[in-house]
Amino acid sequence: MNPTAGPAFRSATDSDIPALVALIESAYRGDSSRTGWTTEADLLQGPRTDPDGVAAVIHGTGSRMIAVEADGRLVACCQLENRGGHAYFGMFAVRPGLQGGGLGKQILAEAERFAHQEWGADEMHMTVISAREDLIAYYVRRGYTRTGEMSPFPYGEERVGLPTRDDLRFELLVKELKGF
Template identity: 70%
Template structure:
């Protein structure tokens, strides 16, 4: 008889979680390990996705929360929530590549939306997605997010965001009204 997987728990990140979070985020988006999931950016960007300094900045910011999702004693997902007046920004979203495609991401984003409403009373969630990520944008659209057509340039030359493998990268703002 199979033992059921431990329940998911959600909590705010602490300084002690930073290294594990960097490893999770990198594994979900960059390098060969990211190819085990479907959210990889390995074909459009090389280099790093984040670093300890960037993650710690989110953990320490008074207007942000870095929500950790654990199954048992293992961090399996995370996301950033940042309070920006009447809306929250959703970012730094990562799900362990070996767990992608089984509904965990949907559960995480629903909980993030719930917590943003409950904590800050916001009426919208905003995020930016690399505009060439059609499969990822379609996934967010199925979760109720709308494309706005509002683009911001990709920071070419700033290796903190990765090393682009193509010259047409931009960020598109996606927005969802929260009930």
């Protein structure tokens, strides 16, 4: 990636769906995900998402799938949802070979800016698998607060993966959006 040019952010379209699904899968599942640090391969097998899940974000009322390009290719993405007063951040993926270089931090900052300036969101919410302490620590370093509020993992929904353990759950992380 050309560091002087910086990434380009745009709303994803239907033509992006196959590339987005492949990107998300490469960042979280299978052997390719082990190249980066966001892998969930030891916690979950099977798909992380599917074309219908990505299309639902692209077409959803109050939602936006951000496609991030560098040097003319898709390198990252994230989901934003306007939930009235706060925004939800999810489906965040950075190409494994580009992880750890600061791109994720830029994308998170752009998502926060967009949610605050375009939607008037006062907070950003996200849920992270509680067993992912390294990932939670990443978000805490970026100003997110652990709430301790847990929600169950959707066991039995193969569309989000096949758990390899029976103690998975999500923790809500929250960040106040200000200063944009």
